[in-house]
Amino acid sequence: MLYKTIPIFCYIVLLCFVCISSAQAEQLSYTDAQIKAAFILKLRDFVNWPVSKSLKTVCIVGDGLVGNSLAFTIRQNRNVQLKEIRVVRKTLTSSFSECHLVYFDETSESIFPQILFSLKNQPILTISDLDGFIDREGMIGLNKENRRIVIEINHLQIKKNNLDISSKVLGVSKRVLE
Amino acid sequence: MTKYKYNKAFLYCVCIIFLSHPALSADSINDDLMNLSLEELNTIEVTSVSRKPESLFRAAAAVSVLTSEDIKRSGATNIAEALRLVPGINVARIDSNKWAITARGFNRQFSNKLLVQIDGRSVYTPLFSGVYWDVQDLILEDIDRVEVIRGPGATMWGANAVNGIINIITKSAQETQGTYLSAIYGNFEKGTFEARHGGYIDDQTAYRVYGKRIARDESKVVATGNGNNDNWHQERLGFRVDRDFSLNEKARIQGDFYSGNEQQTYFLPGAFAPAVTSEVDGDETVLGANILANWSKTYSDGSENRFQAYLDYIQRDISNVLDQRRFTFDLDFQRTANLNERNNMVWGLGYRIFRDHLDENTFPLQQQYLDYEPEKSNNNLISAFIQNEFAVIPDKLFFTLGSKFSHNYFSDFEIQPNARLSWHATDTQTLWAAVSRAIRIPTRGERGLSSIALSTPGGFVRQSANTQRNYDSEKLMAYEMGYRTQPAKWASIDASAFYNEYRDLRTFETGVSGFNLPNTLFELVASNSGFAETYGAEISATVSPTKNWKIITSYSFLEMETHSKKGSDDFLIAAKEGQSPEQQITISSRYNVSEDLEIDTTVYYVDELPAYNIEDYTRLDLRLGWRLTPNSEISLVGQNLLNGYHQENRPSLYSRQAEIGRSVYGKIAFNF
Numbered sequence: 061m062l063y064k065t066i067p068i069f070c071y072i073v074l075l076c077f078v079c080i081s082s083a084q085a086e087q088l089s090y091t092d093a094q095i096k097a098a099f100i101l102k103l104r105d106f107v108n109w110p111v112s113k114s115l116k117t118v119c120i121v122g123d124g125l126v127g128n129s130l131a132f133t134i135r136q137n138r139n140v141q142l143k144e145i146r147v148v149r150k151t152l153t154s155s156f157s158e159c160h161l162v163y164f165d166e167t168s169e170s171i172f173p174q175i176l177f178s179l180k181n182q183p184i185l186t187i188s189d190l191d192g193f194i195d196r197e198g199m200i201g202l203n204k205e206n207r208r209i210v211i212e213i214n215h216l217q218i219k220k221n222n223l224d225i226s227s228k229v230l231g232v233s234k235r236v237l238e
Numbered sequence: 239m240t241k242y243k244y245n246k247a248f249l250y251c252v253c254i255i256f257l258s259h260p261a262l263s264a265d266s267i268n269d270d271l272m273n274l275s276l277e278e279l280n281t282i283e284v285t286s287v288s289r290k291p292e293s294l295f296r297a298a299a300a301v302s303v304l305t306s307e308d309i310k311r312s313g314a315t316n317i318a319e320a321l322r323l324v325p326g327i328n329v330a331r332i333d334s335n336k337w338a339i340t341a342r343g344f345n346r347q348f349s350n351k352l353l354v355q356i357d358g359r360s361v362y363t364p365l366f367s368g369v370y371w372d373v374q375d376l377i378l379e380d381i382d383r384v385e386v387i388r389g390p391g392a393t394m395w396g397a398n399a400v401n402g403i404i405n406i407i408t409k410s411a412q413e414t415q416g417t418y419l420s421a422i423y424g425n426f427e428k429g430t431f432e433a434r435h436g437g438y439i440d441d442q443t444a445y446r447v448y449g450k451r452i453a454r455d456e457s458k459v460v461a462t463g464n465g466n467n468d469n470w471h472q473e474r475l476g477f478r479v480d481r482d483f484s485l486n487e488k489a490r491i492q493g494d495f496y497s498g499n500e501q502q503t504y505f506l507p508g509a510f511a512p513a514v515t516s517e518v519d520g521d522e523t524v525l526g527a528n529i530l531a532n533w534s535k536t537y538s539d540g541s542e543n544r545f546q547a548y549l550d551y552i553q554r555d556i557s558n559v560l561d562q563r564r565f566t567f568d569l570d571f572q573r574t575a576n577l578n579e580r581n582n583m584v585w586g587l588g589y590r591i592f593r594d595h596l597d598e599n600t601f602p603l604q605q606q607y608l609d610y611e612p613e614k615s616n617n618n619l620i621s622a623f624i625q626n627e628f629a630v631i632p633d634k635l636f637f638t639l640g641s642k643f644s645h646n647y648f649s650d651f652e653i654q655p656n657a658r659l660s661w662h663a664t665d666t667q668t669l670w671a672a673v674s675r676a677i678r679i680p681t682r683g684e685r686g687l688s689s690i691a692l693s694t695p696g697g698f699v700r701q702s703a704n705t706q707r708n709y710d711s712e713k714l715m716a717y718e719m720g721y722r723t724q725p726a727k728w729a730s731i732d733a734s735a736f737y738n739e740y741r742d743l744r745t746f747e748t749g750v751s752g753f754n755l756p757n758t759l760f761e762l763v764a765s766n767s768g769f770a771e772t773y774g775a776e777i778s779a780t781v782s783p784t785k786n787w788k789i790i791t792s793y794s795f796l797e798m799e800t801h802s803k804k805g806s807d808d809f810l811i812a813a814k815e816g817q818s819p820e821q822q823i824t825i826s827s828r829y830n831v832s833e834d835l836e837i838d839t840t841v842y843y844v845d846e847l848p849a850y851n852i853e854d855y856t857r858l859d860l861r862l863g864w865r866l867t868p869n870s871e872i873s874l875v876g877q878n879l880l881n882g883y884h885q886e887n888r889p890s891l892y893s894r895q896a897e898i899g900r901s902v903y904g905k906i907a908f909n910f
Binding site: 095102135157177196208232 | 271272274275276277279280281305306307308310379382383409410412413414415416441442482484540727785786830833868869871907909910
């Protein structure tokens with residue numbers, strides 16, 4: 061009895077699968093992770109680093125869709141605009157001295173305060189979409205509001221760390237802490 | 239024959255499904271996006287949903303996560319010890335190389351109601367459904383997180399996920415770049431060395447390789463106060479390669495190999511004559527190897543396909559008792575899809591083959607302590623699951639319904655459904671409730687094992703499986719609810735309560751098993767005459783009074799009532815009530831004195847085990863961590879500092895009752 065039902069079950073599952081698959085229309089749409097990654101890369105045009113002047117090394121802490129999107133985009137675009145940029149994954153115990161920008165991804169919730177603490181007074185731009193990032197000494201927060209991604213900036217923290225950010229970014233930001 | 243056919247049919251289905259999927263791709267993203275101005279980016283709408291792993295805070299189950307930071311700051315030197323921190327998990331160290339670990343009761347050395355996985359590879363032993371914790375090891379630094387689900391999770395996870403699931407997830411090779419070296423030495427830790435190196439093969443492919451050696455000292459025999467002769471060492475090597483084919487398509491291959499030796503003095507009834515239990519010195523040699531491949535791809539509509547296969551081989555030679563060989567092959571497919579705005583469906587198929595060979599030692603009197611029948615077996619497990627999450631009120635109220643359907647080598651067809659409701663009244667609150675059914679598949683031992691339970695002048699009392707094979711799965715109906723809240727940025731509370739009804743629990747009745755072994759006084763035969771109700775609660779709270787200080791506390795409570803059916807003459811199940819602690823309390827403080835200095839203190843209280851006459855105990859662990867340079871760190875750890883030697887549980891088989899003492903060790907680690 062069972063021997064008959066299992067293949068039938070498989071067949072039904074298979075049918076469901078085909079239905080679901082064919083229903084997947086190819087669409088040009090962006091996930092919030094992709095938009096956030098684009099934001100992060102865009103920001104480099106508006107930030108001035110004291111020594112290198114431009115963004116050379118992007119560090120990612122934690123695992124998540126935004127970091128993956130960022131890492132992949134940079135690695136894929138070696139030829140064009142992002143040629144000079146390197147991506148490095150970091151954890152709590154890593155040295156951050158080479159980083160110009162640190163992105164804290166989904167799984168870094170428990171460790172980011174400690175890392176931020178160790179980055180004090182260093183010209184490293186910190187960005188994250190973790191809740192309340194700029195209220196917890198992060199520099200730039202990315203939030204989703206009504207299906208749009210908005211920027212929040214802790215300008216005080218940016219100035220403290222000897223970084224320069226264009227007023228244009230402050231202009232488009234949803235919230236700025238001075 | 240028919241069985242074989244139907245396995246083939248199943249495999250065929252899996253292959254067809256896997257291959258027939260149209261290769262969709264939607265990876266090229268950012269060229270358009272990147273050419274947008276900041277203002278334009280600001281206005282672009284998120285039109286597609288990224289399927290995120292469900293946030294812990296919103297999960298409709300009693301989930302806790304240990305992060306790699308938690309593990310490091312606990313001072314634990316292996317996975318089993320690190321689990322002490324998880325609310326509601328009872329970790330009892332039996333001796334130097336054995337642990338009893340479970341959630342929500344029924345704890346013993348081979349706790350058989352828990353599912354443990356490392357990167358998706360199931361590590362419980364179908365022989366007795368328990369876990370050999372001594373061989374579950376990794377470089378702790380490379381563990382990304384340990385997800386612990388208390389309560390049944392059979393629908394999504396499968397066999398054995400009755401009282402809980404422990405899911406150990408390691409970091410990707412991309413996250414473990416560079417070289418890491420560490421060394422541990424102390425009075426109990428007799429030299430642990432870890433080395434790992436990670437690099438890139440090409441732009442898209444990262445790798446890591448690691449090696450680890452551990453050596454630990456013996457515990458102490460309760461009865462005599464002498465050394466328990468259970469010191470051990472183990473060596474392991476492993477690798478992991480992660481490749482990102484594109485942003486949405488990833489694959490990984492990983493593998494481990496280990497080998498080790500554990501001293502042991504066996505307490506063998508009937509080794510040389512009935513009525514005599516002899517102490518015999520011997521050892522256990524362990525060896526294992528596994529390789530796993532996993533592929534996943536996310537599509538533009540947020541759906542995801544995942545395929546995984548692994549091979550696992552274990553070997554454990556217990557001198558004077560049993561030589562075990564087991565080979566496992568497992569295939570899994572899983573698909574997640576947003577059917578529409580409100581329905582998220584996940585379904586999967588799984589197939590697993592076990593092949594084992596058990597070679598028992600025969601004592602001079604032609605007696606065997608453990609007698610397995612048959613000695614070689616070849617079994618399989620087939621499963622399918624489907625689960626849908628329906629947004630009753632989008633973002634607020636979700637209803638999840640699903641079931642697992644499985645067919646196993648022993649108890650045939652099983653259905654394990656669950657229904658869950660979660661309500662997110664505000665962003666900082668989750669209220670959830672669940673009803674689920676789970677089963678524990680009979681073990682290889684319950685299928686055909688006769689062991690000597692007691693040796694008396696008149697002969698042996700044996701515990702045996704019923705060779706008529708009318709032994710069934712143990713069943714659970716679980717009713718759970720929980721509440722999670724984050725009243726302020728610096729505080730969070732997680733509470734859960736459960737009521738579990740077990741049916742068909744294993745009992746041993748006097749009877750005739752069919753084994754017909756000599757020198758038998760009488761036999762206790764496995765039967766399903768037990769039932770039980772358990773209820774309890776787990777509460778944990780995390781508070782950060784200042785930026786540099788975090789306090790994590792938890793309390794768990796468990797009440798068990800076990801019974802046997804009318805007519806049953808079992809006298810063992812009643813003792814289960816007193817084999818798991820009623821109350822456990824953990825208070826852990828993590829203080830960053832400065833950027834470079836960490837002081838961590840953890841206090842554990844574990845209630846008495848009246849069935850074993852084991853007293854309650856309070857355990858204090860201290861850790862001092864000092865970062866010498868950005869790349870190096872030293873730490874000094876004291877474990878079990880308060881009361882020195884104490885007993886935490888009892889071994890299930892052949893070894894002596896032992897006590898665990900104070901452990902002090904120093905650790906140095908480099909990361910460059």
